[in-house]
Amino acid sequence: MSAAELGFFVSVxxxxxxxxxxxxxIVMAVGNxxxxxxxxxxxxxxxxxxxxxxxxxxxxxxxxxxxxFRLVIGVLLLLVGVQWLRKAVLRxxxxxxxxxxxxxxxxxxxxxxxxxxxxxxFDGYSFAVSLKGVLLEGLEIAIIxxxxxxxxxxxxxAALTVTAAxxxxxxxxxxxxxxxxxxxxxxxxxxxxxxxxxxxxxxxWPGGDAMLLAIIAVMLASSMLAVLSxxxxxxx
Numbered sequence: 001m002s003a004a005e006l007g008f009f010v011s012v013x014x015x016x017x018x019x020x021x022x023x024x025x026i027v028m029a030v031g032n033x034x035x036x037x038x039x040x041x042x043x044x045x046x047x048x049x050x051x052x053x054x055x056x057x058x059x060x061x062x063x064x065x066x067x068x069f070r071l072v073i074g075v076l077l078l079l080v081g082v083q084w085l086r087k088a089v090l091r092x093x094x095x096x097x098x099x100x101x102x103x104x105x106x107x108x109x110x111x112x113x114x115x116x117x118x119x120x121x122f123d124g125y126s127f128a129v130s131l132k133g134v135l136l137e138g139l140e141i142a143i144i145x146x147x148x149x150x151x152x153x154x155x156x157x158a159a160l161t162v163t164a165a166x167x168x169x170x171x172x173x174x175x176x177x178x179x180x181x182x183x184x185x186x187x188x189x190x191x192x193x194x195x196x197x198x199x200x201x202x203x204x205w206p207g208g209d210a211m212l213l214a215i216i217a218v219m220l221a222s223s224m225l226a227v228l229s230x231x232x233x234x235x236x
Contacts, residue, residue, distance in 0.1 A: 007212075011188035012144050014181055015084075019137045025105050026133030033112030035123035042130030050138045058146045067200050074197025077189050080140045085186025089223055091179045093230035098179055144189070187223055191216040 023043075031039035061069055090096035108129070115125050195205070195212050205211040 007188060007192075011185050011192070015144055015185050015189075016141055018178060018181060018185075019141050022104070023134045023137035026108055026137075027130045029105050029108030030112045030126045030129045033109045034115070035126040037121070038123040038126035039130040041122075042127040042132075043134045045127075046131045046134035046138060049135060050142050053139075054142050054146055057142075061146060067202070069200070070196045071200025074193045074195070074200055076143050076146075076193075078193030078197065080143055081186050081189025081191075081193050083140070083186075084182050085190055085219075085223060088179055088183035088186050089226050089230070092183065092227045094234055095230060183223070187216060187219045191219045194219075 027039050027043045061072060064072065087096060091098050112125070112129070191212060194215055199205065
């Protein structure tokens with residue numbers, strides 16, 4: 001595994017760890033607040049849909065010529081990375097509330113209990129909220145998993161590896177501020193997106209993969225400058 005692949009792998013399982021916990025928070029809240037069978041059914045349905053999406057998208061991408069493949073993958077990574085980085089920058093600047101899983105759990109739990117009692121063996125509210133939560137949190141990870149595995153034609157293995165790794169390291173990573181992780185992942189994904197989309201468009205980077213380090217440094221510096229600028233604006 002090259003240094004570039006290792007860096008991307010680290011970014012992927014960091015993202016998986018964060019998104020997996022966010023999805024689990026929603027499922028636990030509606031499960032405890034209303035109906036565990038319906039909440040788990042919704043989560044299971046979402047996982048099946050995500051698996052199908054990964055398989056279909058991965059198969060389609062693996063048939064593309066290498067340059068087209070890199071361009072598509074780069075654009076997908078940029079779309080996901082920009083969203084992560086934008087939120088992290090706003091939170092670091094104090095313009096967006098810092099994500100708190102405890103607060104999310106309590107909020108979802110109150111909403112579940114306030115929606116009325118679950119009727120019968122199936123609770124549509126629990127099913128729908130779990131389905132939506134897992135599906136939305138998982139879509140970004142599905143895209144990243146496809147980019148990690150499609151080039152090697154091991155989509156299923158990549159999905160299992162990065163998800164398991166992300167969940168396994170979640171306990172020690174919990175000591176690191178979540179926004180710090182999201183900031184780092186956003187920088188990495190945007191950098192890989194720029195690198196691969198440019199290669200797909202025909203750009204030949206001087207120094208090859210080593211240029212990726214320069215792109216990461218520029219992205220990190222630009223993001224930190226954005227945070228400082230927004231803090232000054234907020235202070236005024």
